[in-house]
Amino acid sequence: MKKIILTLLFTFCLLINIAQAKELYLFNWSEYIPDEVLEQFTKETGIKVYLSTYDSNEAMYTKIKLVKGEYDLIVPSTYFVEKMAREGLLEPINHKLIPNLKNISPKFLNQSFDPENKYSVPYMWGSTAVCYNSARLGKGYIKSLNDLWNPELKGKLLLPNDVREVFGLALKKLGYSINETNPKHIEEAYLELKKLLPLVKVFDSDSPKHALLNEEVLVAVTWSGEAFIANSEDQNFLYAYPKEGYSLWMDSFAIPRGAKNVENAHKFMNFILRPDISAKISQEMGYATPNQAAIKLLPPEIQNNPIIYPSQEELKRGEFQTDVQDALLVYEKYWNELKNN
Amino acid sequence: MKHKFYFFKYPLIFWLITFVLIPSSAIFAVVFFSFHPTNFFSLPLTLSNFKKLFELHFVQIFLNSLFLAGGATIISLLLGYPFAFILSWLTPKKKKLALFFIILPFWTNSLIRTYSLVLLLGKKGFFNNFLLALGIVNTPLELLYTKIAVFIGLVYTLLPFMILPIYSSFEKMNKKLLEAARDLGASSWNVFFRIILPLTKSGIYSGCLLVFLPALGMFYIPDILGGSRDILLGNFIKDQFLFTRNWPLGAAASLVLSLIMIVLSTLFFKEKKIKFVHE
Numbered sequence: 001m002k003k004i005i006l007t008l009l010f011t012f013c014l015l016i017n018i019a020q021a022k023e024l025y026l027f028n029w030s031e032y033i034p035d036e037v038l039e040q041f042t043k044e045t046g047i048k049v050y051l052s053t054y055d056s057n058e059a060m061y062t063k064i065k066l067v068k069g070e071y072d073l074i075v076p077s078t079y080f081v082e083k084m085a086r087e088g089l090l091e092p093i094n095h096k097l098i099p100n101l102k103n104i105s106p107k108f109l110n111q112s113f114d115p116e117n118k119y120s121v122p123y124m125w126g127s128t129a130v131c132y133n134s135a136r137l138g139k140g141y142i143k144s145l146n147d148l149w150n151p152e153l154k155g156k157l158l159l160p161n162d163v164r165e166v167f168g169l170a171l172k173k174l175g176y177s178i179n180e181t182n183p184k185h186i187e188e189a190y191l192e193l194k195k196l197l198p199l200v201k202v203f204d205s206d207s208p209k210h211a212l213l214n215e216e217v218l219v220a221v222t223w224s225g226e227a228f229i230a231n232s233e234d235q236n237f238l239y240a241y242p243k244e245g246y247s248l249w250m251d252s253f254a255i256p257r258g259a260k261n262v263e264n265a266h267k268f269m270n271f272i273l274r275p276d277i278s279a280k281i282s283q284e285m286g287y288a289t290p291n292q293a294a295i296k297l298l299p300p301e302i303q304n305n306p307i308i309y310p311s312q313e314e315l316k317r318g319e320f321q322t323d324v325q326d327a328l329l330v331y332e333k334y335w336n337e338l339k340n341n
Numbered sequence: 342m343k344h345k346f347y348f349f350k351y352p353l354i355f356w357l358i359t360f361v362l363i364p365s366s367a368i369f370a371v372v373f374f375s376f377h378p379t380n381f382f383s384l385p386l387t388l389s390n391f392k393k394l395f396e397l398h399f400v401q402i403f404l405n406s407l408f409l410a411g412g413a414t415i416i417s418l419l420l421g422y423p424f425a426f427i428l429s430w431l432t433p434k435k436k437k438l439a440l441f442f443i444i445l446p447f448w449t450n451s452l453i454r455t456y457s458l459v460l461l462l463g464k465k466g467f468f469n470n471f472l473l474a475l476g477i478v479n480t481p482l483e484l485l486y487t488k489i490a491v492f493i494g495l496v497y498t499l500l501p502f503m504i505l506p507i508y509s510s511f512e513k514m515n516k517k518l519l520e521a522a523r524d525l526g527a528s529s530w531n532v533f534f535r536i537i538l539p540l541t542k543s544g545i546y547s548g549c550l551l552v553f554l555p556a557l558g559m560f561y562i563p564d565i566l567g568g569s570r571d572i573l574l575g576n577f578i579k580d581q582f583l584f585t586r587n588w589p590l591g592a593a594a595s596l597v598l599s600l601i602m603i604v605l606s607t608l609f610f611k612e613k614k615i616k617f618v619h620e
Contacts, residue, residue: 161569
């Protein structure tokens, strides 16, 4: 009798295990992974992927912090990997389970935000710079950030609805870092932005390409992927890396504390890092892949596209966003003031 | 007297406790805590959150929201009142059809309808193309990302909430009163201001409340159609909870918003009560 019960219990546990082993809860940025890639993963491994999306690191962070074990894999930006690891919100990653990690270019590994990649695996990277309508403004209209402050652009400018990106523009113009924590310097940037605000027609982080393509605005500070899509629809939309500098970002996979399907999360990361899969994602989404084996598989027009892959020289001017901690409140205060004056 | 379906009150009580009382009390409690960068809120208890609210241009944010919500309410009333009046004089068959068309947009998500307004109002949108083709304007009108677009969006979304209660009060109105007034020699002006308007007052109150309160908290329409250049109450609260994670401050703002809503609804019900006494 005892044996039967034990056997039953054992099979029961096994069944639960199998049931558990077949799913993965992915919490990703919206429009950041092609559906076919998820379908292919399910087809190859039998693991079903449940995708939820977010539109800012902050929203994702708040959710992870409030509810434990709801998601197995998240895609925070560099400075949020740093912040979440520091606060004990991430599970360490087992490198043995991700042999494809060798495909990642060494220049994206072992960075200061996560030494030895204990908690994160690079997914995609890109830039935030200036996309403009060269048919109306002429080629080379935007070279420097000063060109954005041109009164001629009144009511023709789009900025992202993101406090850090907008302040980054003014900070770079003044020659500071985009990760400034000195309240004095942030205030100086605020005073610069006050002059810029009358030129702004719209703040949009969702889909700035529409306002550009429909000529609602002529200049948009936007992510590289948006500029790539605008440029593929009409070659006259050019993307300029301002000479004072601009912000770079990278999003990485990480496993949140209390994740239920840790093994599947590793399987998924290994699958994504396969050269053919990384190449497919980069080509479809218009963002750069840190996967050097994948780059070789991309068609030359993508490999050499200056919007997706800036040149070495342009890359040097870019700066990665980092966590500004308490200074975020200072930014937020001036942001409120900016929008209400 | 105990009603046959008396036990149905228990799910209702459960609902109110779980989804109204507990969250509202939580918000009320958080107001008195201090900001904490990683824990959302912490001790010590304080009253400074209300003070901080006013340091952060909260009055300006509040006035912006009030202006948009108030404007949308007035426009909806000016459009909805004659609409409801005409509706109540239609034949039953036409009435049914008209009501069906008023309700029809609800079958599509309001966010999607707002995005389609972006396509209609844009420089290369349907509306401007139409005006250009007719030769009414020579250059496309600046509509999208202006206050006009915001009002169009708010009125478009909320107009049915104005029409339906006013329509129902028109339906309840005894039309013979109008004939009687006419027979006794009242002018059109008098008929409207001394009979129609007082009798449809409760519909106007309900309609205004149903438009004003949602408009006050609705932030995605001003964001999408107005270009997010102003911070409104709804955005402010959302940002405090999700972005800066300053929960006590967000709670203070949402408490102020709730108080305004409570005051307005109380005024409304008081008005209604007076009417019942008259009856």
